[in-house]
Amino acid sequence: MTPPRYVSTRHGTAPVPFREALLRGLAPDGGLYVPTIVPSLAPGWRDAPTLPDLGTRLLMPWLADEVGPDRLAALVGDALDFPIPLVPLSGGGWDGVHVLELFHGPTLSFKDVGARTMARLFGWALDGEEVTILAATSGDTGSAVADGFAGIPGVRVVLLFPEGQVSPVQRRQLVAEREGVRALAVRGTFDDCQRLVKAAFADPQGARLSSANSINIGRLLPQMLYYAWALRAMETAPLVVVPSGNLGNLTAGMLAANAGLVVRRFVAAHNANAGFAHFLGGADPSPADSVRTLSNAMDVGAPSNLERLRWLYSDGDLRRRIAGETVTDEETVQTMREVFDATGYVADPHTAVGLAAARRQRAAHPEAPAVVLSTAHPAKFPEAVQRAIGREPEAPARLAALLDAPERVETIAPDLDALRRVLSG
Ligand SMILES: *Cc1c(COP(=O)(O)O)cnc(C)c1O
Numbered sequence: 001m002t003p004p005r006y007v008s009t010r011h012g013t014a015p016v017p018f019r020e021a022l023l024r025g026l027a028p029d030g031g032l033y034v035p036t037i038v039p040s041l042a043p044g045w046r047d048a049p050t051l052p053d054l055g056t057r058l059l060m061p062w063l064a065d066e067v068g069p070d071r072l073a074a075l076v077g078d079a080l081d082f083p084i085p086l087v088p089l090s091g092g093g094w095d096g097v098h099v100l101e102l103f104h105g106p107t108l109s110f111k112d113v114g115a116r117t118m119a120r121l122f123g124w125a126l127d128g129e130e131v132t133i134l135a136a137t138s139g140d141t142g143s144a145v146a147d148g149f150a151g152i153p154g155v156r157v158v159l160l161f162p163e164g165q166v167s168p169v170q171r172r173q174l175v176a177e178r179e180g181v182r183a184l185a186v187r188g189t190f191d192d193c194q195r196l197v198k199a200a201f202a203d204p205q206g207a208r209l210s211s212a213n214s215i216n217i218g219r220l221l222p223q224m225l226y227y228a229w230a231l232r233a234m235e236t237a238p239l240v241v242v243p244s245g246n247l248g249n250l251t252a253g254m255l256a257a258n259a260g261l262v263v264r265r266f267v268a269a270h271n272a273n274a275g276f277a278h279f280l281g282g283a284d285p286s287p288a289d290s291v292r293t294l295s296n297a298m299d300v301g302a303p304s305n306l307e308r309l310r311w312l313y314s315d316g317d318l319r320r321r322i323a324g325e326t327v328t329d330e331e332t333v334q335t336m337r338e339v340f341d342a343t344g345y346v347a348d349p350h351t352a353v354g355l356a357a358a359r360r361q362r363a364a365h366p367e368a369p370a371v372v373l374s375t376a377h378p379a380k381f382p383e384a385v386q387r388a389i390g391r392e393p394e395a396p397a398r399l400a401a402l403l404d405a406p407e408r409v410e411t412i413a414p415d416l417d418a419l420r421r422v423l424s425g
Contacts, residue, residue, distance in 0.1 A: 004035035025211030075120035092342020108377035111144035117222035119148035136193035143173035188414030223252035245298035247305035269357035277324025325357035336388035
C-alpha cells in the first residue's frame with residue numbers, strides 16, 4: 001500500500017512526504033498537515049511483545065518507506081525507554097476504570113512520548129542541517145521538547161511560556177539550563193505565546209524555523225501508540241477519556257481508531273476552557289480567551305488541532321464519536337479526594353478532570369469499561385495534591401535532580417519584535 005502523504009488543512013498545497021511535513025511543522029499556507037490516508041494496523045499488532053516493538057509496528061506503514069525499517073526501530077526504541085502501565089482502579093464505584101499512566105518519561109508528562117520520538121525523527125530528517133524549534137507551552141510541552149531535543153545535533157530550541165501561569169514545578173522544568181535551549185517567560189497568556197509563534201512562522205525573516213507543538217504531525221503520529229497499547233489488553237471496547245487542551249492527544253486517538261482500534265466512544269474531558277465540548281454539544285466553534293484553572297496544561301481557549309479534526313472528520317462524525325465533558329476546579333479537587341479515599345490512587349489535576357468525566361459518562365454506559373489517559377505525574381502539582389488529599393505526592397528521583405539544576409530564563413513582552421530579537425541573537 002502507498003504510505004500517506006501530507007496536505008494542508010487550508011488551500012490544498014500539493015502533497016508532501018513526511019520529512020517535509022515534519023521539518024516545516026506548519027504548512028506554507030498557515031494550515032496544519034493532515035495525512036492523505038490512514039493506514040490500517042498491521043495484522044498481529046496485538047502480539048507485539050514490548051512498547052517500542054508495538055510503536056515500530058504501528059509507525060511502519062506510515063514511515064518505513066522514508067525512514068527505513070531499521071532506523072525507525074532504533075529511534076523508536078531509543079525514545080520509548082520508559083513504561084506505560086495500565087492501572088485498574090478498584091473500590092467506591094471506580095471498578096472498570098483503568099488509568100493509563102503516560103507520565104513515566106523524563107519530564108513526567110505524556111508529552112514525552114510524542115516529543116522524544118519526534119526529536120529523534122528530526123535527527124534523521126535534518127541529517128546535519130540546522131534548525132530552530134519554536135514552541136509555545138502552557139506547561140508541559142516545553143520541558144518535554146527541551147528534554148527530547150537535548151543532544152540532537154543541529155537543533156536550537158526556543159520555548160515561550162506564560163509568565164506566572166505555570167506551576168512552580170513546571171517552571172523549574174522549563175528553565176533548567178540545557179544545551180541549546182532558551183526559555184522565554186512571556187508577559188501574557190498561553191494564547192499570546194501561541195500567537196507569537198504563529199506570527200513568527202508566518203514571516204520567519206530568513207530564520208529556519210520549525211515547530212514542536214502538537215501542530216507538528218511528527219508528534220501526533222507516535223501518540224497513536226499508547227491507545228493501541230492500552231486497548232490490546234481489553235476485551236470490551238472501552239470509553240477512552242482524554243484530558244484535552246490543544247486536542248493533539250485526541251486527534252492521535254481518532255487516527256488510531258481509524259487505523260482499526262475499536263473504541264466505544266472518546267470522551268474529551270475539559271476544564272473551564274470548554275469550547276470544544278460546547279462544539280460537540282452542537283454550538284458553532286468559537287475561539288475564546290483562555291481561563292486559568294488547576295489543570296493548567298489544558299488552559300487553551302483556541303485549540304489549534306480543531307482545524308485538523310474538522311478537516312479529517314465531518315462535524316457530525318466528531319459529535320457521534322466524541323462526547324465532551326466540562327469539569328470545574330472544585331470538582332477536580334473533589335475527584336482527586338474521592339478517588340484517593342476510595343481506591344488509594346493519587347491523581348494529578350489533569351488526570352482528575354478525566355476521572356470526573358469518566359464517572360459521568362459511565363453513569364450512562366455502566367457496562368462499558370473506561371480507559372482514562374493520565375497525562376501528568378501528581379508530583380508536578382504538589383499544591384493541588386496537598387489541597388485535595390492532605391499530603392504531598394512522592395517525588396520521583398529524576399524530578400528531585402531537576403529541581404537542583406541551574407536555571408536560565410529571559411522575560412519578554414508579548415510582541416513579535418521581542419521574539420524576533422531573541423531569534424536573531
Ligand atoms: C498538554 C497536556 C494536556 C492536553 O493535551 P492536548 O494534546 O493539548 O489536548 C493534558 N494534560 C497534560 C498534563 C498536558 O501536559
